[in-house]
Amino acid sequence: MLNLERVRALCAVAETGSVAGAGRLLHVTPSGVSQQLAKLEREVGATLLEPVGRGVRLTPAGALLARRGTELLARAAAAEAEIGSMRDEVVGPIRFGAFVAASRVVLPSVVAALLNRYPVHVSVAEAETEVTLESLARRRIDIGVVDSWESTPVDIPVGLESILIHRDSAGVALPREHPLAGRGIVPLRELAGMAWVAWGAGTAFREWLVRTLRAQGFEPRVDFEASDVSTHLAFVAAGLSAALVPHLAVGDLPAGVALLPTDPPLRRDIHVVWRPDNAGPAIRAGIAAVAEAFDRRGSQASSGR
Known part of the structure; x- marks a missing residue:
């Protein structure tokens, strides 16, 4: 055998x-x-x-x-x-993959909740959505938390199950002294002359920014590259650039930065994804914990906390 x-x-x-x-x-x-x-x-x-x-x-x-x-x-x-x-007990490993903001902002509370409730081992791999979906299909992880922007949608591969757990949006971060910072909504087409800070070339977030701004009729001049939103905001606070910033990734804004809604609006859907042949109690518990964490974050945002 x-x-x-x-x-x-x-x-x-x-x-x-x-x-x-x-x-x-x-x-x-x-x-x-x-x-x-x-x-x-x-x-x-x-x-x-x-x-x-x-x-x-x-x-x-x-x-x-x-x-x-x-x-x-x-x-x-x-x-x-x-x-x-067939068993009710939640045991064994739970391996998550998640895009950057979810990994840093939401997954720590998910892991803590699971470890407090169950005798499980939990791991998290931070990666772009396309990499997470590939890792899930190849059985390197058990649960994926992925995002899909309206302007650059991501297809969930055939053979994977998913549920929508959160809707996020992005704003444009500008230095507070910028002439457009006093507006309620910033038309992106009016930022053609700005320098930008963005993720590195070849990343999905960089591609999203470039496509979004090209659709407004101009090629963005990306003078600064960084893989962390706090660094993006630091460049904006110094008056050096603008940035497109997902609200999920933002904590407290630095002094000197205005984060404003855009025209057109920038929205994304966040899904939790798993393999249907790997949906035992531990995986179901992991999916539920992610959904609960995003629900709490949504409730806090709507209440202004």
């Missing part, structure tokens, strides 16, 4: 293209992966890998077993989830 952990090692080699990559994915040493694969070859009576230069590639038998192995692992996970759903 096939050993699923050895099959998992083969699937990891197929996914990453190398024994070393499989080791990093599975958090074991390359020699540990090689030992698992050698035992698997003895189990099936066939050569599964062959050397190519300094690396390896799957033989036809290896490629076949990797394809079937992915199906076997998915079925095993589904069976474990079904058995787990």
Whole structure:
């Protein structure tokens, strides 16, 4: 009978293209992966890998077993989830992935609530939404908290379940002495001459800012790059730039900064996402904890606290 952990090692080699990559994915040493694969070859009576230069590639038998192995692992996970759903107890690991603002502002309270209520181990991986969705599909995490801006919508991949848990918006941060800072709503098209602070090139947030401002008829001049909203606001407070800032990411505004609504408005939906074959009690508890945390934040915002 096939050993699923050895099959998992083969699937990891197929996914990453190398024994070393499989080791990093599975958090074991390359020699540990090689030992698992050698035992698997003895189990099936066939050569599964062959050397190519300094690396390896799957033989036809290896490629076949990797394809079937992915199906076997998915079925095993589904069976474990079904058995787990028959129990009421919330135990085991819960692995979250979340975009930056959710990871820093909301997830700490989610983790604390889960650890206070249940005997679980909780981890959080901060990443852009596209990376989180890929990690969820590849079973590296259990629950994803992802965002989708109206101007740059993100599609939830087929095979994943999701619920909408929060609607967020963004404003434009301007130095308080800027002529437009006294307006109730700032038309973005009137900021064509501003310098901007934004996330680094190649990130989803940078792409969102660029697309948003291009749609207003100008190419934004991004003079400053930073991956933290507090740094963005510091550049604005110094009178050096403007910034587009999601309200979820904002705590107390620095002196000298005005955060104003925009024309057009900038909105995003926030979803919690999971695999339907991995929806046992622990995962359901994690989803509920995220929803509760966003509900509390929404209630606090509406009450002005």
